[in-house]
Amino acid sequence: MFAEERQQLIAGLVAESGRASVTDLAERFRITTETVRRDLAALESAGSLRRVHGGAVAADRFSTTEESILVRTVQKQPEKLRIAEAALAFVPEGPSGSILMDAGSTTEALADLLALRMSDPSSARAVAEGNELVVITNAIPIAGKLAGEPGIALQILGGRVRGLTQAAVGQSTVEAAQRIRPDIAFIGTNGIHAAFGLSTPDPEEAAAKAAFVQSAHRIVVLADSSKLDTETLVQFASLKDLDTLITNSEPSPELAAALTEAGVEVVIA
CATH class of the missing domain: 1.10.10.10 (Winged helix-like DNA-binding domain superfamily/Winged helix DNA-binding domain)
Structure with missing residues (x-):
C-alpha cells in the first residue's frame, strides 16, 4: 500500500x-x-x-468544541438507545428510591424509556402519588419528558439555563445538588480519558456535574464510543469517582486498564 x-x-x-x-x-x-x-x-x-x-x-475537535443538544440527539441514535436500555436496568424496579439524571442526549434516551416503563398500564409501577420514584434533573428536555408521568415524583434543580445544552447550571444548581443524596446518578460526559478522567467543555456545566458526582451514592456514566479516550477543557470527575460505565464498544487497552484499576464496572451495550 x-x-x-x-x-x-x-x-x-x-x-x-x-x-x-x-x-x-x-x-x-x-x-x-x-x-x-x-x-x-x-x-x-x-x-x-x-x-x-x-x-x-x-481536525475540528478541540477541547472547547461542543455541539448543541438538538444536534447530539440525532447522532449515534442506535448506540445511545442501547446504552439507555442497559441503563434502565439500573433504575429501581419498585416505586421507591431516587435517581438523578444529568443533561445529555443519552440520558434523554433513558428518560424516554423510563417514561414508557412507568406509564405502562399493565405495570404495577404506576402508583399513587406519595409512593413514587423520585427523579431529579437539571435538564429541561428530561423534565418535559417526565413531567406528569405516573409513578414519578419529578424535581427540577434550578439555575441559569444554557441554551446549547438546555441544562440548568450555576451556583444555585451546585448548591441544590449539594443538599441531596440520590441513590443513583446517571451522568453524561463529553470525554472519558485514562489520565484526565471525565470532562466537559463548559466550566459551569462541569461544576454542576462535579456536584452531581459527589451527591449520589452510586454513579453510572453513559457515554457512547465517541467519548472514549477523549479530553475536553474541564475535568469534573476522576475514574475513581465512578461505579459503572455503560458504553457501546470496548474501551481501548489503556482506558480499560485504567477503569479496571479504578474499580469501575464496564457494561457494553
Missing part, C-alpha cells in the same frame, strides 16, 4: 470515529509506530486531522 493511500484511509478513520491511537493504527496497517507518526504529521500539515498525545483527533 502506498503511503498516500494509507494516509487517506487514516484520515477517513479519524473523521469517522473522531480519534485514533498510534498503536491501533500501527496494528491495523501493520506498520511501525514511527511510520504512523510520520503519517499523522503529514495529515496534520494538510489540515486533515489534529495530533494529540498518543494519536490524533478530527
Whole structure:
C-alpha cells in the first residue's frame, strides 16, 4: 500500500470515529509506530486531522468544541438507545428510591424509556402519588419528558439555563445538588480519558456535574464510543469517582486498564 493511500484511509478513520491511537493504527496497517507518526504529521500539515498525545483527533475537535443538544440527539441514535436500555436496568424496579439524571442526549434516551416503563398500564409501577420514584434533573428536555408521568415524583434543580445544552447550571444548581443524596446518578460526559478522567467543555456545566458526582451514592456514566479516550477543557470527575460505565464498544487497552484499576464496572451495550 502506498503511503498516500494509507494516509487517506487514516484520515477517513479519524473523521469517522473522531480519534485514533498510534498503536491501533500501527496494528491495523501493520506498520511501525514511527511510520504512523510520520503519517499523522503529514495529515496534520494538510489540515486533515489534529495530533494529540498518543494519536490524533478530527481536525475540528478541540477541547472547547461542543455541539448543541438538538444536534447530539440525532447522532449515534442506535448506540445511545442501547446504552439507555442497559441503563434502565439500573433504575429501581419498585416505586421507591431516587435517581438523578444529568443533561445529555443519552440520558434523554433513558428518560424516554423510563417514561414508557412507568406509564405502562399493565405495570404495577404506576402508583399513587406519595409512593413514587423520585427523579431529579437539571435538564429541561428530561423534565418535559417526565413531567406528569405516573409513578414519578419529578424535581427540577434550578439555575441559569444554557441554551446549547438546555441544562440548568450555576451556583444555585451546585448548591441544590449539594443538599441531596440520590441513590443513583446517571451522568453524561463529553470525554472519558485514562489520565484526565471525565470532562466537559463548559466550566459551569462541569461544576454542576462535579456536584452531581459527589451527591449520589452510586454513579453510572453513559457515554457512547465517541467519548472514549477523549479530553475536553474541564475535568469534573476522576475514574475513581465512578461505579459503572455503560458504553457501546470496548474501551481501548489503556482506558480499560485504567477503569479496571479504578474499580469501575464496564457494561457494553
